[in-house]
Amino acid sequence: GAVVSQHPSWVICKSGTSVKIECRSLDFQATTMFWYRQFPKQSLMLMATSNEGSKATYEQGVEKDKFLINHASLTLSTLTVTSAHPEDSSFYICSARLAGGQETQYFGPGTRLLVL
Amino acid sequence: GQNIDQPTEMTATEGAIVQINCTYQTSGFNGLFWYQQHAGEAPTFLSYNVLDGLEEKGRFSSFLSRSKGYSYLLLKELQMKDSASYLCAVMDSSYQLIWGAGTKLIIKP
Numbered sequence: 001g002a003v004v005s006q007h008p009s010w011v012i013c014k015s016g017t018s019v020k021i022e023c024r025s026l027d028f029q030a031t032t033m034f035w036y037r038q039f040p041k042q043s044l045m046l047m048a049t050s051n052e053g054s055k056a057t058y059e060q061g062v063e064k065d066k067f068l069i070n071h072a073s074l075t076l077s078t079l080t081v082t083s084a085h086p087e088d089s090s091f092y093i094c095s096a097r098l099a100g101g102q103e104t105q106y107f108g109p110g111t112r113l114l115v116l
Numbered sequence: 117g118q119n120i121d122q123p124t125e126m127t128a129t130e131g132a133i134v135q136i137n138c139t140y141q142t143s144g145f146n147g148l149f150w151y152q153q154h155a156g157e158a159p160t161f162l163s164y165n166v167l168d169g170l171e172e173k174g175r176f177s178s179f180l181s182r183s184k185g186y187s188y189l190l191l192k193e194l195q196m197k198d199s200a201s202y203l204c205a206v207m208d209s210s211y212q213l214i215w216g217a218g219t220k221l222i223i224k225p
Contacts, residue, residue, distance in 0.1 A: 034213075043203065043217040044159070093158045103147055103164070103207055110158040 006108035023094030029074040030096035038091045084115045120216035127222045144209020151203040199223045
């Protein structure tokens, strides 16, 4: 149980385009989903916390107009990187926390974004 | 400030035992997590400790001492596939996960 999927797993795009990444909890409901970014050989960096039906909470230094997060249902959250630039190239990982009090976060497989 | 410390890199031999330490200073405590992350992949959940003591799960065990702000992950009977980064993360009083930088474990035959 507790499977999280992400789509796509790989994205290559031109500078200035927008990219949407989907995160789904497949076999459980997740009231809270998290979006992380990880640069090579560095630890996970939390970008934002996404609660179903409400606005996401962004970490300091993360531009909310650039990284649009939508959590429309208990099983789906999306991250849209708007007007992507080469410095946005990174490994984006979502995680989901089970509804009902369990604190463990289960991670999706990640999306590798390369902006040319 | 909040801080998680763990060694950057460790090397061990196949079949041996290795202990990866993690010390933390956080605003409150709601549990400590260990995750395994293979290169190029997302983290996978290994363990969760919220009470003092040792939690054993197969070849992996995790220990917590809240009074000392200390945890360790113990890996027994090491296999080559255990080569990965091991991430320690603490949930603070606002239920935010504070991540350590990870310990890269290299297993040699």
